[in-house]
Amino acid sequence: MSVNKKIVDDLVANDVEFVTTVPCKQLAGVIDEIDACEKIYHIPSNKEDEGMGLCAGAFMGGKRPAIIMQNTAIGVTINTLVTLTQYYRMPLPMLISYRGELGEPVACQVEMAVHTKALLNQLNIPTYHFHKEEDADELDSILKYTFMCNKPVAILTDASFWKGY
Amino acid sequence: MIRSDILRDIAPIIRDHLVVCNIGLPSQELHLTDDQPTNFYMLGTMGLASSIGLGLALAQGKKVISIDGDGSVLTNFGTLPTIANNVADNFILLIIDNGSYGSTGDQPTYAGKKTSLTAVATACGCENVVECSAEDTGKTVQAALDSNKMTIIVAKCESGNVKVPVITMDPVVIRDRFMKAVQA
Numbered sequence: 430m431s432v433n434k435k436i437v438d439d440l441v442a443n444d445v446e447f448v449t450t451v452p453c454k455q456l457a458g459v460i461d462e463i464d465a466c467e468k469i470y471h472i473p474s475n476k477e478d479e480g481m482g483l484c485a486g487a488f489m490g491g492k493r494p495a496i497i498m499q500n501t502a503i504g505v506t507i508n509t510l511v512t513l514t515q516y517y518r519m520p521l522p523m524l525i526s527y528r529g530e531l532g533e534p535v536a537c538q539v540e541m542a543v544h545t546k547a548l549l550n551q552l553n554i555p556t557y558h559f560h561k562e563e564d565a566d567e568l569d570s571i572l573k574y575t576f577m578c579n580k581p582v583a584i585l586t587d588a589s590f591w592k593g594y
Numbered sequence: 595m596i597r598s599d600i601l602r603d604i605a606p607i608i609r610d611h612l613v614v615c616n617i618g619l620p621s622q623e624l625h626l627t628d629d630q631p632t633n634f635y636m637l638g639t640m641g642l643a644s645s646i647g648l649g650l651a652l653a654q655g656k657k658v659i660s661i662d663g664d665g666s667v668l669t670n671f672g673t674l675p676t677i678a679n680n681v682a683d684n685f686i687l688l689i690i691d692n693g694s695y696g697s698t699g700d701q702p703t704y705a706g707k708k709t710s711l712t713a714v715a716t717a718c719g720c721e722n723v724v725e726c727s728a729e730d731t732g733k734t735v736q737a738a739l740d741s742n743k744m745t746i747i748v749a750k751c752e753s754g755n756v757k758v759p760v761i762t763m764d765p766v767v768i769r770d771r772f773m774k775a776v777q778a
Binding site: 470 | 639643644646649651652654670675676765766768772773
């Protein structure tokens with residue numbers, strides 16, 4: 430089974446029915462899989478804070494949400510994470526493409542990579558890092574944990590995990 | 595008429611529906627005028643009332659009215675193409691357009707100058723975009739509710755604020771009360 434299919438299967442198995450995405454090259458395959466999945470409403474958003482607003486609404490409407498985005502989005506969404514998702518205690522799994530790690534060809538991506546974990550740590554966001562393919566075996570538990578504790582939770586997925594792109 | 599006059603006028607029309615209300619004075623004014631469990635007050639995150647409302651409308655069947663402002667829509671301009679391309683016929687976006695950032699001291703917005711939010715929403719692909727006067731907002735909202743079509747309303751009014759207290763309700767209480775009303 431491809432890792433993209435496994436990720437989407439885990440989302441579906443955890444009743445995630447509403448997924449918003451802002452694309453990244455590394456995430457192209459999983460976004461295609463989300464789009465093809467009949468059990469998930471896929472709503473691309475134009476900016477990640479907008480996407481978190483959509484997810485907040487979907488959650489209050491009774492649907493489990495998730496967001497798929499790049500780590501650069503941490504810089505865009507701090508206010509939303511703090512004053513919406515965390516302040517109102519809402520769950521939000523964030524599958525994040527961790528650009529700027531080993532294998533990265535674009536130097537500028539490293540500039541945000543060096544801040545990514547520090548920012549997530551500062552925000553008290555539980556953070557998991559998928560580096561090898563088998564790390565994805567924890568996704569099911571991470572999703573259960575997210576909806577148990579009603580917090581945003583970050584899953585960083587680096588270039589080694591995606592085996593280049 | 596100013597925004598608080600519009601909110602007072604439409605309160606009886608919207609009170610039986612789910613309402614997502616914009617940060618700052620709009621939420622404080624609605625809270626003071628007609629607090630309802632069906633009201634979700636935004637205490638932070640300027641710009642996301644339309645996104646929260648759309649997500650809520652797509653996730654369940656009850657009618658949802660997002661009360662937004664011209665300044666907040668300008669802050670989250672990407673919302674309009676997302677709304678246009680994800681039609682939820684139980685969703686109404688009411689933009690109270692007073693041409694100013696009311697909560698921060700009535701600084702002018704570009705919507706009060708050359709930029710028409712009605713034209714922008716139409717250009718983004720929204721199909722039912724209605725501009726109305728402040729006085730006609732109530733009947734325009736009622737017509738949109740009756741149409742069962744996703745509608746964007748741009749209600750033009752004067753700039754100005756009334757003195758209202760801040761909302762001291764805990765955010766988790768607001769959210770929990772609101773979710774129970776959604777499920778009721």
